[in-house]
Amino acid sequence: xxxxxxxxxxxxxxxxxxxxxxxxxxxxxxxxxxxxxxxxxxxxxxxxxxxxxxxxxxxxxxxxxxxxxxxxxxxxxxxxxxxxxxxxxxxxxxxxxxxxxxxxxxxxxxxxxxxxxxxxxxxxxxxxxxxxxxxxxxxxxxxxxxxxxxxxxxxxxxxxxxxxxxxxxxxxxxxxxxxxxxxxxxxxxxxxxxxxxxxxxxxxxxxxxxxxxxxxxxxxxxxxxxxxxxxxxxxxxxxxxxxxxxxxxxxxx
Numbered sequence: 001x002x003x004x005x006x007x008x009x010x011x012x013x014x015x016x017x018x019x020x021x022x023x024x025x026x027x028x029x030x031x032x033x034x035x036x037x038x039x040x041x042x043x044x045x046x047x048x049x050x051x052x053x054x055x056x057x058x059x060x061x062x063x064x065x066x067x068x069x070x071x072x073x074x075x076x077x078x079x080x081x082x083x084x085x086x087x088x089x090x091x092x093x094x095x096x097x098x099x100x101x102x103x104x105x106x107x108x109x110x111x112x113x114x115x116x117x118x119x120x121x122x123x124x125x126x127x128x129x130x131x132x133x134x135x136x137x138x139x140x141x142x143x144x145x146x147x148x149x150x151x152x153x154x155x156x157x158x159x160x161x162x163x164x165x166x167x168x169x170x171x172x173x174x175x176x177x178x179x180x181x182x183x184x185x186x187x188x189x190x191x192x193x194x195x196x197x198x199x200x201x202x203x204x205x206x207x208x209x210x211x212x213x214x215x216x217x218x219x220x221x222x223x224x225x226x227x228x229x230x231x232x233x234x235x236x237x238x239x240x241x242x243x244x245x246x247x248x249x250x251x252x253x
Contacts, residue, residue: 005128006208012120013212016219023223038103045093047102051110052089055118056082062122073134074125076143077205080150081121084197087158097165098173117213121201124209146204150197156182157193164190177232177240185250187232187240188225192248195221222248 042050059082068074125134137143159181167176182189198217202210225248232240247253 002128005123008123009120009208009212012116013215016212016216019216020219020223023220024226027224027227039105039108040103041101042104042107044098044100044102045096047104047107048093048096049089051107052085052092052114054111055114056085056089058115058118059085059122062118062126066126068126068134071134073137073143076137076147077125077134077201078122080147080201080204084154087154092161095161095165097168097170113216117216120209120212121205124207125205128209129207142206143204146200146202146206149200150204151200153193153196153198153200155193156196157190160190160193175235177236177243182250183245185245186225186248187229187245188221188248191221191225192250195248222253 059078063069063074063078066074160178160183163178163180163183167178168174178187178189182192186192195214195217198210198214202214204210229247
């Protein structure tokens, strides 16, 4: 099983390279960058539930069927992972304002990746990691360092989403430059929060599965952050460029 899992991780890492390259030529057409060529429109709230809930549900199944269900290390990692996806699957959609839509193709691709990611993370934590790998995990630095980064990233992500939600009043369809919080440093602060979250999770799990997920997160979000940056430049001009923000990683990119 371990050898098959390693091949699976390698394939996923290579697929992320392809996604990273492709998204520099084809914008992921949802949200501010909505593009109908990716399929018929689906209400945002429904789309997000359909996209994100498979990973939450499948992770629960993998956890419940595992012999490591109540081991403290795997359980802690499970709770960290599920905290993000419970919020993203069931709370985030309810907080959305307006009646925006996303293409069905984006929803389907999101469902496919999230299902594979549950197999990556849950597979490693509950089935593939060597026996005793997570024994005495709380006596090691990984869970504490990674957990702190994960919580910090989640806080940035949630705060940034809140700022974005409050940009418009009911009925307003104009675009605005997000301000405050980590938006002082980057134009896509919510994406920076996600990258920080999953970097923390990779450290907390101390696994190649976690590292591949960080790479996927960056490969997906960095090109989108660059596209959003260009859109802000085009729409707001000097009002935006004068802020001297980076795209997704503070002070770097």
